Amino acid sequence: MNIQINASDELVTVYLTGEIDHHSAGEIREEIDRSLESNRPKQLVMDFKNVGFMDSSGIGLVMGRYKLMQTMNGDVKIINTPNHIKKVMKLAGLDKLAAIE
Amino acid sequence: MNVQNEMKLSFLSNSVNEAFARTAVTSFFTQLDPTLDELTDIKTAVSEAVTNCIVHAYRDTIGPIQIVARVLENNTAYIKVKDRGCGIEDVKKAMEPLFTTAPEEERAGLGFAVMESFMDTLRVFSTPGKGTSVVMKKKLTSRVRHG
Numbered sequence: 669m670n671i672q673i674n675a676s677d678e679l680v681t682v683y684l685t686g687e688i689d690h691h692s693a694g695e696i697r698e699e700i701d702r703s704l705e706s707n708r709p710k711q712l713v714m715d716f717k718n719v720g721f722m723d724s725s726g727i728g729l730v731m732g733r734y735k736l737m738q739t740m741n742g743d744v745k746i747i748n749t750p751n752h753i754k755k756v757m758k759l760a761g762l763d764k765l766a767a768i769e
Numbered sequence: 770m771n772v773q774n775e776m777k778l779s780f781l782s783n784s785v786n787e788a789f790a791r792t793a794v795t796s797f798f799t800q801l802d803p804t805l806d807e808l809t810d811i812k813t814a815v816s817e818a819v820t821n822c823i824v825h826a827y828r829d830t831i832g833p834i835q836i837v838a839r840v841l842e843n844n845t846a847y848i849k850v851k852d853r854g855c856g857i858e859d860v861k862k863a864m865e866p867l868f869t870t871a872p873e874e875e876r877a878g879l880g881f882a883v884m885e886s887f888m889d890t891l892r893v894f895s896t897p898g899k900g901t902s903v904v905m906k907k908k909l910t911s912r913v914r915h916g
Contacts, residue, residue, distance in 0.1 A: 690820040691784035697875065721791075721809075723816040724883050728875035752809045759886055760879050 671696055673703050680709045685718040688726040697729055701736065710742045717748035726753070727760040734765050745769070770847075774800070774840040782827040782834050782852070784820075790836060791815040797838050798846050803909040810887040811846060811907060817880040818850035818903045824871055826854025826901055845908045856897035864893065 669686040680703050688696065704712065712733055716722075734744045744766040749757065757768055776797050780786045795812045803811075815836070822834045832854055839847040857863045864885075869878030885891045888905040895901040 687788060689784075689787045689816055690824060691787050693875070721812065721816075723813050723820065724877050724879040725820065727877040727879055731877060732875040752806065752813075756813065756883065759883060760877060 669696060671699050673699065675703050675707045676709065677707050678709055679711050679713065680704060680707055681713040681715065683715045683718070687721040688719055688729065689721070689723050690725040693725040693729045697732060700733060704733070704736055704740070708740050708742075710740075711745060712737050712742065713745045713747060715748050716746065716750065716753055719750065719753060722753045722756060724756065724760065727756065727762060730757070730762055730766065731760075743767075770841040770845070772839050772841060776838050778836040778838070780834055782823045782831050782854075784823050786834075787816055787819050787823065790819045790834070794836060794838050794848060798840075798909070801840060801844055801846065801909050803846075807907070807909050811848070814884045814887045814905055814907075815848060815850070817883045818848075818905070821880050821903070822850065822852040822854060822901075824874065824876060826852040826856075828855065830854075841906070843908060844910075845906055848905045849902055850905075851900065851902040853900040856899055857893070857895040857901055858897050860893050860895050 669692040672683040674681040682700055737744050746766050746768045749768055754768065757763060778793055791812045794815045795808050798811060819834060832852065835851045837849040841847050862868055864881040866882040867878040869876040884905060888907045890906045892904045
């Protein structure tokens with residue numbers, strides 16, 4: 669898993685690459701949270717374009733970031749979501765918490 | 770049901786093996802000529818089952834996980850994921866969506882819900898202190914059969 673972050677105090681965009689599972693989720697979480705805590709943006713955008721696989725560990729990852737953004741009065745947007753990942757997100761009802769594109 | 774092919778896989782509950790296990794099982798089932806969506810469903814379900822063993826069954830320890838994958842008649846994929854970990858006191862409760870005993874690790878409590886939704890059948894056998902077996906089946910819509 670490789671992760672790239674573009675950050676300002678308005679917007680943090682996270683470009684995820686590779687596979688998101690329980691093994692990789694911890695490291696991704698730490699990197700994102702470090703950026704969120706130092707920038708305190710209004711919105712977190714998570715780009716899933718280059719994510720080849722995700723199981724429910726990714727749901728925990730998104731829900732956790734959603735909760736953190738709530739404490740900063742911000743929101744989460746999920747973009748470029750491949751269909752098989754959308755399927756997991758919808759099963760979890762993530763579309764009710766965050767905008768999924 | 771008639772077993773047409775079988776493979777067994779045994780590995781330790783290190784989280785780095787999650788990717789290995791799901792990839793190995795999906796490779797085995799490519800012989801059934803499944804669609805990409807079906808393979809991704811199997812891959813996701815296996816990942817959930819193996820992650821459960823690692824996060825819950827062997828919570829503060831490392832132990833063996835065994836997977837048996839079989840090709841059954843009617844193009845049906847059979848997968849058993851077995852551990853010798855702590856077992857589940859209340860299987861019914863563990864299978865409820867959003868129920869988790871590991872919220873501090875940001876577990877969403879959706880492992881069984883994903884397995885149930887992505888496979889045709891899911892059965893869970895567990896004995897506290899002895900371990901848990903998860904058995905899943907999925908009938909694959911084979912495309913053109915060759916010979």
